[in-house]
Amino acid sequence: MIIEAVRTPSQGGSSDFDLNPDAKLLLPPGRKLRPAAVLCPLIERRQGVQVILTRRATALRHHAGQVAFPGGKVDPTDAGPLDAALREAHEEIGLAPEEVEIIGPIDGHETVTGFAISPFVGFVAESFVPVPEAGEVEEVFEVPLDFLMDPANHRRGHRIQDGNRRYFYEMPFRQHYIWGATARILKGLSLRLGALERA
Numbered sequence: 001m002i003i004e005a006v007r008t009p010s011q012g013g014s015s016d017f018d019l020n021p022d023a024k025l026l027l028p029p030g031r032k033l034r035p036a037a038v039l040c041p042l043i044e045r046r047q048g049v050q051v052i053l054t055r056r057a058t059a060l061r062h063h064a065g066q067v068a069f070p071g072g073k074v075d076p077t078d079a080g081p082l083d084a085a086l087r088e089a090h091e092e093i094g095l096a097p098e099e100v101e102i103i104g105p106i107d108g109h110e111t112v113t114g115f116a117i118s119p120f121v122g123f124v125a126e127s128f129v130p131v132p133e134a135g136e137v138e139e140v141f142e143v144p145l146d147f148l149m150d151p152a153n154h155r156r157g158h159r160i161q162d163g164n165r166r167y168f169y170e171m172p173f174r175q176h177y178i179w180g181a182t183a184r185i186l187k188g189l190s191l192r193l194g195a196l197e198r199a
Contacts, residue, residue, distance in 0.1 A: 038071025
């Protein structure tokens with residue numbers, strides 16, 4: 001079912017401003033987004049399909065300690081967003097491109113920090129053993145896909161930023177706090193799956 005969901009028509013994409021429309025009014029005119037790409041890696045386990053996620057190193061300058069998909073900025077040397085996502089996954093967690101069967105792209109996401117993220121979903125070989133890059137990744141862990149696709153586990157959180165309340169999606173799982181762009185991309189995939197199940 002997840003393969004069919006990935007291959008369903010686009011839901012139109014998302015952004016950090018979906019829950020904070022007033023924040024978009026504060027953006028400078030002519031703002032240009034920087035391209036980025038992430039891989040949503042799925043792996044078959046005895047207990048069901050799992051999503052491989054990372055916890056970023058606490059020493060990083062940006063988004064330190066946050067849960068994320070493997071991925072990053074699209075470099076000029078990359079053939080495109082998919083190439084960037086696979087390159088970053090290889091660098092960050094030791095996932096070789098030949099160990100991934102790409103299912104396809106899912107809806108993109110615009111961040112308040114100025115990135116246009118292109119996510120791709122792929123199945124990873126069951127023999128894969130992660131090798132986290134110590135400077136970037138503190139932990140590699142797995143979360144059941146069923147948990148992440150269940151709307152009952154999608155909460156709306158908020159923080160006070162510059163005196164304003166800013167909302168975001170969150171999906172806490174055990175000791176892991178999944179939120180922000182990662183949670184919103186997963187929610188987009190869940191919406192695709194839900195639409196397919198209702199059809």
